[in-house]
Amino acid sequence: MRLIFGIDGCFLKSDMKGQLLAAVGRDANNQIYPFAWAVVQVENTESWLWFIRLLKTDLGLGNGDSFTVISDRQKGLLNAVNEELPEIEHRMCVRHIYGNMKRAHPKKPQMKSKFWAVVHSFNESDFKINLAEMKKYDVGVYEAFMSRNPRNCSRAFFKTTSTCEDALNNFSESYNSTLEKARAMPLIQCLETMRRQAMVRIAARRKKIQNYKPKHSKKVALMIAEEEKIVKTLRSIHGRTGMYEVIEKGQGHAVDMKKRTCECRRWDLTGIPCRHALRVVFDNPDKYNREDLIDDCYLSAKWLEHYLDSIGPVNGMKYWKESGETILEAPPREAEKGRKKNPEKRIKGVNESPTKGKKVTNHGRDMSCYRCGLDAHNSKKCPNSGVPPKARPPKKIKTGDLDSQSQVPKKRGRKPRESKKSKTTNEFAESQEIAGPSQSSQSFAE
Structure with missing residues (x-):
């Protein structure tokens, strides 16, 4: 490792x-x-x-x-x-x-x-x-x-x-x-x-x-391929024995091929030749081979050594032998930090959504179409196209509703648009006036 x-x-x-x-x-x-x-x-x-x-x-x-x-x-x-x-x-x-x-x-x-x-x-x-x-x-x-x-x-x-x-x-x-x-x-x-x-x-x-054949691992090949993209833009100058100066963007970098070091420290830190060392190899192919300049920790043989040995198998619980020692108990649980969540205050119904408590589902209801009156579909998916909407029965109006409406004070301003309910109320009042006084009032006059 x-x-x-x-x-x-x-x-x-x-x-x-x-x-x-x-x-x-x-x-x-x-x-x-x-x-x-x-x-x-x-x-x-x-x-x-x-x-x-x-x-x-x-x-x-x-x-x-x-x-x-x-x-x-x-x-x-x-x-x-x-x-x-x-x-x-x-x-x-x-x-x-x-x-x-x-x-x-x-x-x-x-x-x-x-x-x-x-x-x-x-x-x-x-x-x-x-x-x-x-x-x-x-x-x-x-x-x-x-x-x-x-x-x-x-x-x-x-x-x-x-x-x-x-x-x-x-x-x-x-x-x-x-x-x-x-x-x-x-x-x-x-x-x-x-x-x-x-x-x-x-x-x-x-x-x-x-089944892997190259001398070094895949990571090395990827890193060298990335560095080789920039090698062509560099220039190397031979110095002392085994030492070179590689120029990149006008800046010189001292490379020591014997010590395997470069002033940029990328080669020193990774163990893989940097772009400056690769430029030296490119200019001196008869002296240097880039595979010989890679650290031994990346060798495929080392890579295989990491995985030659493994963890031993363990028998299932039914094969475990009783030790006869003291039975270990679970350690005490410390109090959890933060505010505890409140438990559910009521039991939800069968047809009630488990996540949204205030919304009741349509499960179990008998649905019918508004247009044709048939079951098993709604008005949006009605197969009977062209059928006029089915007339709804008028709402029943109670006498108490009329008394409450008569006591409501009128607001000033533009006359509001009459609703169906107000029209029905007016028609009922007119019919009472046309019919005349009731039978009880006539007997009292006599």
Whole structure:
């Protein structure tokens, strides 16, 4: 394995709350290689100390010298790494740093390009130039970046022992995203699923690499092809033995073919020849072969070694032997933060929507068409085109409605348009006047 790994934590989604800690490395093709994981109750300094001590023992990390770790800025993790691995190179994930700066300095459209130009600078000269551009753009953004120790997040200050230019912890987060289903399972099923996924990954990649013929991994070919696009625009000048000056955009770059270094530091940091070294190879094909200048960590043989061994099989629960020891009980659950959700106050009906409590569905109703009066369809999908709408029966008017309407005071202004209801009321009143006094009033007059 290469001398770099990322560590990160994520939440479990089952009823038994907890957090999953994982350590993920890089193989010869720059793909993720998870090699350690554990479930803890809370992600704090104590749990990270326990996890890192196990890593330290299993991997033989010592004080961390010549190793590199990438993580987010979790406080408990920082304390644990500083205590157990004081000599390790600890890179901070720049995506988390940029997210914090973006929230602190909103509405800064050019901040993103300025930020990534600084953190992607391979040497201190480019770093200073890009940092000056950031300060010129916004002093507040510049001060916020400098407060986060650029030596832990810019390629210009990374050690070359890891042969990896990563400033992101995205390979750890990519591994966490592959565990979406497993994290929602009960604890034992979750761990068993993770173990089987690792076995499947190792077996599939082993089979793929065994049929791979080139000397180096695919990542090397892609990076060299990207650099060769610019090689034709460069010019090399021979200097001392094994040393050349390569000119790019009017700037000279000292290349030492014996030490495999370049002033741009891209070759030093990645272990893959940069555009300046490739220009020297292009001008001196009888002296140099580009495949001999690539670091051995990218060899296909090394790539295959990573996947020759795998995790041993585990029998199912019915084959497990009883130990006779004390039965372990689940640890006490801590009170969850935040306000608890109120339970449902009433039981919803059979035909009621499970999501929208105030809306009643049409399930169980006898629907009929407004136009033709037939069942099983509505007026929008009526097959009987050309049929006039069916006349609706007039609404019945109660005597109490007439009394209430007569007591309503009239408003001044333009006479409103008479509705069907008011017309019916007027016709009823006129019919009473034409009919004359009622029978009871005539008997009283007599």
